[in-house]
Amino acid sequence: MPSNDNTPRADRQELAYLPVPFPKAPPKEPRFAALRTWWQEAWEEDGVLRAMWEDVLSAPEDGFRYMAPWLRAVLMVAGVSFIVLMAKAAGEVVLEGLHQLLTAVPKVQVGGDTSSGVFAVVDQPVRTYIAQHSAGLPVAASTVYTLWLLTGITGLVLGYLSRNNGVRAMWAGWGAASVFMVWTATPATSRPIAVGLAVLAWTVLSAFAMRGLTLRRRVGRPARPARVSVKPEIHVHVPAPAPAPVVEQHPHSGCPFRD
Incomplete structure (x- = not known):
């Protein structure tokens, strides 16, 4: 029966190839520490x-x-x-x-009798002129007519609200172009009347678009004089008093004398 005695003896051979235990790893720090x-x-x-x-x-x-x-x-x-x-x-x-x-916009008819009344005197010549001179453009004639209307409405509204010189110049150019188109597309027999009505309508509308515009030179108001608060105060110069004379006693006589 094998013995459990582990006492080293001379006849016992020690096993040198036994594995040496590895050192324990240091404890890991907690996550997100x-x-x-x-x-x-x-x-x-x-x-x-x-x-x-x-x-x-x-x-x-x-x-x-x-x-x-x-x-x-x-x-x-x-x-x-x-x-x-x-x-x-x-x-x-x-x-x-x-x-x-x-x-x-292409649904709008250009060059046709789509307007009536006094407005047709200006509108129909403009439509006819745009239809005749926009054949080679990459956009339709109806688009050009719509842009013409938007330009006039923008110049009228913004000129009335902002009083900007650039907007007024746009309104003036729009009116001149409209009068030119009316003059060109209206028959010669009725051309003076049509141009006269166009100028009259543009002038009436300019009273709103050109509101506040004057040819007189603005002269600035004279500056108001600065308000100066005057407080009557009397400053009297008081001279400092003169020092009193020093009187000393003579050591040999009882009469005082001045230094």
Whole structure:
């Protein structure tokens, strides 16, 4: 029966090739331990996140001019991005509306008797002139006629509201072009009457589009004199009193003398 005695003896051979146990690996740090440490340090008294949070809290009192530079940069980037997105959305809406308008324009008849009354005296010659001179253009004559109407309406409305010289110049050019088209497309027998009515209508509408326009040179009003508050005050110069003479006693006589 084998013995369980492990006492070393002379007749016992030790096995030198037995494997040596590996040292135990150091325990791993918990996951996100470094991140948690940084988070705690960032919210301490002098931490980065603590300073940024204080900048955010003091922003309403400091105003846009004196707030933290990083916060002002973030607000400016956000504002510019918002304006760009709004402009893009508005541009898409305007372009879609303009596309629908221009695609519906070819239904308008140009060169035909589609108007009546006094307005037809100006409108029908303009339609006829556009139909005759827009044959080789890449756009339809109806599109040109619609753009002509939009230009006149824009010049009339914006000239009345904004009083801008550029808009007034556009209105004047539109009126001159309209009178020229009426003169060219109207038969010779009735041309003077048609041109006269066109000029009269354009002049009446110019009273609104050219509102506030004057040929007189504007002279600025004289500046008001500055208000100076006069307070009668009397300043009397009082001289400083002269120092009194020093009287010394003579050591040998009892008579005083002056220095």
